[in-house]
Structures are given as C-alpha cells and as structure tokens.
Amino acid sequence: MSKNLSSLNNIRTLRAASRDLPLNELEELRQKFETVVNERREEERAREAEAREKAEKLAFYQELLLEEGINPSELVNSASAAVAGKKKRAKRPAKYRYSDENGQVRYWTGQGRTPSAIKTAIENGQSLDDFLL
Known part of the structure; x- marks a missing residue:
C-alpha cells in the first residue's frame, strides 16, 4: 500500500x-x-457473476457428457494425448555425394x-549437378 493510502487507513491521521x-x-x-468504492463493488459483482456463469456451464457440460456415457477425465486424457503425440519430422534423404578434404565420401x-x-568445386567451374546422386 502506498504511503498516502496507508495514512488514509489510519483513523488518527x-x-x-x-x-x-x-x-x-x-x-x-x-x-x-463512495464513488470509488461503488465502482469496485460493481467490478467484484461482475467477476463473481462471470465465475458463477462459468461454473454453471462446466456443470452443464459435465452432466451432458455423463448422460452420453463419457467420463470427463477421458475427454481430458484424449485431448492431452493428441497434443503429446507430436512426431518428429523424418530425416531428409541425401541429394548430393561428395568427397571431403580427407577423401571420405559424404x-x-x-x-x-x-x-x-562442394563450394570449392563450384568456384573452380564444376556444377552442382555433378554431385547429384
């Protein structure tokens, strides 16, 4: 609390x-x-109303799921499995073959x-197509 507000909170001050x-x-x-306090009360009431509305919606959907024979925890687990199942991209196939400075084929x-x-060979007049597989 700021110094001004703390002094307002003290009755003697x-x-x-x-x-x-x-x-x-x-x-x-x-x-x-009073105006400031009333504004804050309205904000609190609006937040409480939103929280109640959300709780009512959650209860409604939970009841709807249970009527359909679906356990809400199954729904959550299936959603997280879909997100967790992200696969890595397959390794790309090689297109070019060359020999490095040590004579190894790469x-x-x-x-x-x-x-x-390859860069040196191209600078010396070779084409990139010369290295195609």
Missing part, C-alpha cells in the same frame, strides 16, 4: 487531517470515496550451408 479541512471539502472527499541433403568441398 484522518482526524488530524480533517481538522484543517472545511466540512464541504470533507463531504466532497466522502462522495469521491552426403548432403541440399539444405543448410553448402559443404566447403
């Missing part, structure tokens, strides 16, 4: 401060506080950075 204010200003402050899918051996 309020009494001391109110001695220096005329009554009409105190009445104006009271009206402003393969390249054609994606990603071009191997230095």
Whole structure:
C-alpha cells in the first residue's frame, strides 16, 4: 500500500487531517470515496457473476457428457494425448555425394550451408549437378 493510502487507513491521521479541512471539502472527499468504492463493488459483482456463469456451464457440460456415457477425465486424457503425440519430422534423404578434404565420401541433403568441398568445386567451374546422386 502506498504511503498516502496507508495514512488514509489510519483513523488518527484522518482526524488530524480533517481538522484543517472545511466540512464541504470533507463531504466532497466522502462522495469521491463512495464513488470509488461503488465502482469496485460493481467490478467484484461482475467477476463473481462471470465465475458463477462459468461454473454453471462446466456443470452443464459435465452432466451432458455423463448422460452420453463419457467420463470427463477421458475427454481430458484424449485431448492431452493428441497434443503429446507430436512426431518428429523424418530425416531428409541425401541429394548430393561428395568427397571431403580427407577423401571420405559424404552426403548432403541440399539444405543448410553448402559443404566447403562442394563450394570449392563450384568456384573452380564444376556444377552442382555433378554431385547429384
């Protein structure tokens, strides 16, 4: 709580401060506080109404599922299984074959950075098609 609000929360501080204010200003402050409090009450009522409505909907759908012979936990488990069943992409097949600096035969899918051996060969006049499988 801020310093100003904590001083408003202390009755002694309020009494001391109110001695220096005329009554009409105190009445104006009271009206402003009432407005703020009423706004907060309305917000709380709206939140409570939304929570009640959501609970009613959940109960309705749960009852509907049970009437159809479906256990709600089965529904949750089937949804999580579908999300958890994400598969990895299959490894791409190689498109090119080349020999590296050590003379070993290597393969390249054609994606990603071009191997230095192929890059050097292309700079020396060879074509990428020369390395096709």
